[in-house]
Amino acid sequence: NAGVTQTPKFQVLKTGQSMTLQCAQDMNHEYMSWYRQDPGMGLRLIHYSVGAGITDQGEVPNGYNVSRSTTEDFPLRLLSAAPSQTSVYFCASSPGTSGSVISYNEQFFGPGTRLTVL
Amino acid sequence: LAKTTQPISMDSYEGQEVNITCSHNNIATNDYITWYQQFPSQGPRFIIQGYKTKVTNEVASLFIPADRKSSTLSLPRVSLSDTAVYYCLVGDPARSGGYNKLIFGAGTRLAVHP
Numbered sequence: 001n002a003g004v005t006q007t008p009k010f011q012v013l014k015t016g017q018s019m020t021l022q023c024a025q026d027m028n029h030e031y032m033s034w035y036r037q038d039p040g041m042g043l044r045l046i047h048y049s050v051g052a053g054i055t056d057q058g059e060v061p062n063g064y065n066v067s068r069s070t071t072e073d074f075p076l077r078l079l080s081a082a083p084s085q086t087s088v089y090f091c092a093s094s095p096g097t098s099g100s101v102i103s104y105n106e107q108f109f110g111p112g113t114r115l116t117v118l
Numbered sequence: 119l120a121k122t123t124q125p126i127s128m129d130s131y132e133g134q135e136v137n138i139t140c141s142h143n144n145i146a147t148n149d150y151i152t153w154y155q156q157f158p159s160q161g162p163r164f165i166i167q168g169y170k171t172k173v174t175n176e177v178a179s180l181f182i183p184a185d186r187k188s189s190t191l192s193l194p195r196v197s198l199s200d201t202a203v204y205y206c207l208v209g210d211p212a213r214s215g216g217y218n219k220l221i222f223g224a225g226t227r228l229a230v231h232p
């Protein structure tokens with residue numbers, strides 16, 4: 001299993017540009033989520049999904065869109081990039097209802113995408 | 119969601135036991151306590167989870183007193199490779215429509231010295 005994969009690893013955007021960060025998992029996990037991590041800070045939840053076709057907002061959803069058309073993929077779209085969105089973005093997945101209680105909390109994280117907005 | 123408080127940083131030496139305590143005074147009845155580890159330039163990695171008393175796995179032990187208002191992550195005989203940030207999170211997997219919106223705080227930066 002490849003686990004959780006993210007592309008690209010690095011990206012530089014200009015203010016106002018849009019782009020999509022890709023996330024895929026091959027573990028058949030129900031739950032997927034996107035976090036951002038600013039330097040020296042913890043992770044903040046952007047959006048999450050509890051299954052194909054179902055998404056919801058986290059702590060900091062403004063400026064981002066998500067969709068979940070398949071179990072495997074959960075792309076994050078930046079609509080109009082701003083310097084405040086400069087951060088490292090992590091995608092994560094967890095088994096959810098298909099596993100034991102521990103499966104809700106055991107999230108598997110991807111390697112991250114380092115985004116800089118100029 | 120329950121708020122957690124951890125020390126910002128800790129220092130230790132190779133071979134020592136390290137205990138990181140997390141306070142969660144407003145933990146709810148159905149909340150579980152979960153710990154993650156994060157190395158620089160990597161995503162967090164799940165370490166251990168518990169509800170009450172003691173849980174042990176191949177990596178760490180988690181001690182939870184009866185009132186559950188705090189928990190202690192214990193790392194036996196640390197090595198240089200245990201230098202990382204450790205996050206304590208609490209949450210209820212049954213809330214939010216089945217998704218546990220775990221909140222990551224700033225964590226505890228553990229530095230292990232030779």
